[in-house]
Amino acid sequence: MAPKRQNESQSAEEASGRDRKKQKTAIARTIAVQPDVGPSTSGAPPEAGPSKSVRFDSMKGLPSALDVEKFAESRAFEINAMNEAMQNARTNSSARAWQQLPRHLRRRAASHDIRRVPLRLRDKARAEMDPARRKALGRSNPKQGKLKSVKRTTSLLSRQKDKTWLETHIWHAKRMHMDTIWGYKLAVTPTEKSFRPSHRASVHGSILHDASYFATIEIKGPEDVLRAALDSCCDCQGPSPSAKRYLSGARTVESHIYEYTRYPHDLVGPATIIWHADAPEPGPPAISRGKHVKGKGKGKDTEVADDHQQRQRVVWIRVHPSITENVHEVLRISLAFALDAVKETGRVAEAEMADLREHFNVFEIMGPKASQVIKGALKPVDDKRSEFKKFWNSLSHIQTAGAVPRGMVIGFTVHDPRLSFPPKNAKLELEGGPSLSPASTVFPSVGLAQSQIWDENTRMVLRKPKYKKKDLDQRRSNNLVPGTTLKSERNDDRVPVLLIQRSVENAALSSPQAPSAASHPASTTSLHGWTLVVPQGWGMPFLSSLIYTGTRVGGQRERQTQAFEAGCPYFPRDFPVTEAYDMYAEDRAEEEHDAWERKPPAKRPSYEKLGTRSPWRPDWGVVLGIEGPATTLGGQVFLETQREEAVAVDGMAVAADKKVEQWLLRGPDVPQLVAEVASMLNPAAGLLIQVNQVRAKRKLDPLVNVRAEDLIKGALVQVSITLCGRGRPDDLAIIYRIGDNEAREWIKAEAKRKKGLSLLHDGGPDETELSQVSPKDGIIGYVTTGSFSLSLGEGHAIGAIPFTQYLELRKQFQRLRNDSKLLVKLRNRDETVCRAGLVDLLY
Incomplete structure (x- = not known):
């Protein structure tokens, strides 16, 4: 048969390019061998010849003497052949230098810039580079002189005119997607695919996040003034920020900031409050310079001490960067009123x-290995406190930071972490037997929480490290034994740090006060870890040591995602009716609307045909019944505000122009408050009574000019929703109420599923029964965060619904005698299928 191509006959005789390349590589990886020339004919003693097989039980075949010089000469061919083979194998490798790097170290710039390649591969990379490109990258002819060139520091500072960089910005910018948020240039997400690995690290390993963008506000003043100021603007539920457990400084308190005496309205945002632990623990103070008061009974005089109230204290308040200015204003007003109240008593x-x-x-x-990372990366200075020694030794024995008390504060001083670089993780040492865990013997105390980081002069001295990295590298190169850590000298820096226990957990799902807390088998994962606070100027030294331990960033x-997997609301995304949430929702609505308009009509959902009332941002006023549905007029959107009807006063009609205020009901006392309000015949009046009782705990006046109907009408509660079957709720999904008949069908289907009977593919009724879009008046809330939960293994959502609707769900729960949780329906804004979900109250 004739060949189809002209060169086919030639290709049969000549090898292809691929075969020639394989042949060339095989030749490059072959070591030449010298042929055997036979025994020597001279009378000289035999030298070491070619290798022969020699029996182990005989010395035959071995020379009686060995001359090193002649031996090297006789083996010169083999030595040269070995060197040439190694060189050829190195130069004829099938992979380029930058391709031999691990995937997490590969950079696009490494393929054309030798300095991006590690030192061991630079010679190979230099040989692989194009000579023309190598000459261009040599920078032998700079465009401008060295004196005229802009310094690197000046260039970096000029790029921070409209935003602020963190100290670790350059490290993050090389490895993460950056965005300008809240006036900072922050890392949004790593460039590598790391969504699931990051979740695994937080659950089984450790993950690090640079939270230096959070604002810290310091207040100094008399203790009674600070306590009064905080009580007037913090959450009235739960323990007060000035409670004894927090006032000592041994623990931090998680609270919420409100406008001055405006609780429960005008929520600003969450805050972490830390008292300085320089003073002794509060208790019965010593009697000194007290007021002389005439006692009763036998006529004895008593001394009333007030020094403990007037002593100077310091408190730190850490808040989210989006509410920094608002918190500043609230604290200024609260301090002003507290000082005025003190001046009325005659004290300055x-x-x-x-x-x-x-x-x-x-x-x-965060993560189970966070304690071992902390102990491996930090080297404390010799500390004589027995409490600290006990705590530091316990870090090697605790499996998670959740074993220590919540919000525990530990202050200590560490050596420069660059001296002991690279660090090694501390190994977890598990002790068997019935003995108590080491963490159960460590308790918060004032002595353990003391740290020099509170001193401003100390922080100013440490603002710039004494030695640069190149100075420490020079000292390390002078060590006789390479790789040994540097010993701390007298002039080396000692850095004070603050270590705070941090937990991301939701107590609502496991609370016994919930109507059906244990009815659903799924439960979220609580995350525990540590918050490390170091002075300014030491961001990169500590970051390098922390991430070298294998911690993900x-x-x-x-x-x-950590807050979502733990079932906790995240600020400001999940806090409606706050100013920070309004700004966040507005930016997201504008961004999503622009992206929607850029798509052609055939490639984007038609929200009008789908019946989605508010696709871009939740209309909380319409859900609460305060505002009417949005209407479009002249291309602008208007909301019909429902105001109170006119009332007659002394025969005259007076229009009530007061608008119902929206507010968010949350706090540690919410389950008990909801249970008591739901049991009353008039829930509106009961809610007002409960709120006034909570305000009385902080010595605040009862709410005036607020009707009970308006208070309960404007209240929102946060809820957690888990889908009964398949599906994944998205952000801004719509929450509908579910009818009694429909709820009974789902209850029966759930009971059959538990018994193991055959059901449909999604574990419930046919989706066609819920595929019809519910009427718009059936909307009772919106999802603020929705996705597939990796910890639950099913769809999960966090949203908000009116407080009145939550009470209706409780009545339906009691009416149907349901063994499950409260039932609602969810529909994504770009779908028509509604799916049933189980509701939990968040607080």
Whole structure:
């Protein structure tokens, strides 16, 4: 048969390019061998010849003497052949230099820039480069002189005119997607695919996040003034920020900031409050310079001490960067009123408030291995406190930071972490037997919480490290034994740090006060770890040591995912009716609307045909019944505000122009408050009574000019929703109420599923029964965060519904005698299928 191509006959005789390449590589990897020339004919003694097989039980065949010089000459061919073979194998490798790097070290710039390649591969990379490109990258002819060139520091500072960089910005910018948020240039997410690995690290390993963008506000003043100011603007539920357990400084308190005496309205946002532990624990103070008061009974005189109320204290308040200015204003007003109240008693008092933004570097290390990472990366200075020694030794024995008390504060001083670089993780040492865990013997105390990081002069001295990295590298190169750690000298820096226990957990799902807390088998995963606070200027030294231990680094997406997987609301995304949420919702609506308009009509959902009332941002006023549905007029959207009807006063019609205020009901006392309000005949009046009782705990006046109907009408509660069957709720999904008949069908289907009977593919009724879009008046809330939960293994959502609707769900729950949780329906804004979900109350 004739060949189909002209060169086919030639290709049969000549090898192809691929075969020639294989042949060339095989030749390059072959070591030449010298042929055997036979025995020597001279009378000289035999030298070492070619290798022969020699029996182990005989010395035959071995020379009686060995001359090293002649032996090397006789083996010169083999030695040269070995060197040439190694060189040829290195130069004829099938992979380029930058391709031999691990995937997490590969960079696109490494393929054409030798300096991006590790030192061991630079010679190979230099040989592989194009000579023309190599000459261009040599920079032998700079465009401008060295004196005229802009310095690197000046160039970097000029790029921070409209935003602020963290100290670890350059490290993050090389490895993460960056975005300008809240006036900072922050890392959003790693460039590599790391969504699931980051979740595994937070559950089984450790993950680090640079939270230095959080603002710290410092207040100095008399103790009674600070306590009064905080009580007037913090959450009235739960323990007070000035309670004894927190006032000592041994623990931090998680609270919420409100406008001055405006609780429960005008929520600003969450805050973490830390008292300085320089003073002794509060208790019966010593009697000194007290007021002389005439006693009763036998006529004895008593001394009333007030020094403990007037002593100067310091408190730090850490808040989210989006509410920094609002918190500043609230604290200023609260301090002003507290000082005025003190002046009325005839005492002169002063308070000072300072903004400590950019004074600290804060790292959040979450996961079971966070304790071992902390102990491996930090080397404490010799500390004589027995409490600290006991705590530091316990870090090697605890399996999770959740074993220590919540919010525990530990202050200590560490050596420069660059001296002991590279660090090694501390190994977990598990002790068998019935003995108590080491963490159960460590308790918060004032002595354990003391740290020099509170001193401003100390922080200013440490603002710039004494030695640069190149100086320490020079000292390390002078060591006689390479690789040994440097010993701390007298001039080396000692850095004070603050270690705070941090937990991301939701107590609502496991609370016995919930109507059906244990009815659903799924439960979220609580995350525990540590918050490390270091002074300004020490961000990169500590970051390098922490990440070298194998800890993953996360951005904003990873931090939000931690809260979502734990079933906790995340600020400001899940806090409606707050100013920070309005700004966040407006930016997201504008971004999503622009992306929707860029798509052609055939490639985007038609929300009008789908019946989605508000596709871009939730209309909480319409859900609460305060505002009417949005209407479009002249291309602009208007909301019909429902105001109160006119009332007659002394025969005259007076229009009530007061608008119902929206507010968010949350706090540790919410389950008990809801249970008591639901049991009353008039829930509106009961809610007002409960709110006034909570305000009385902080010595606040009862709410005036607020009707009970308006208070309960404007209340929202946060809920957690888990889908009964398949599906995944998205952000801004719509929450509908579910009818009694429909709810009974789902209850029966759930009972059959538990018995193991055959059901449909999604474990419930046919989807066609719920595929019809519910009427718009059946909307009772919106999902603020929705996705597939990796910890639950099913769809999960966090949203908000009116408080009145939640009470209706409880009545339906009691009416149907349901063994499951409260039932609602969810529909994504771009779908028509509604799916049933189980509701839990968040607080």
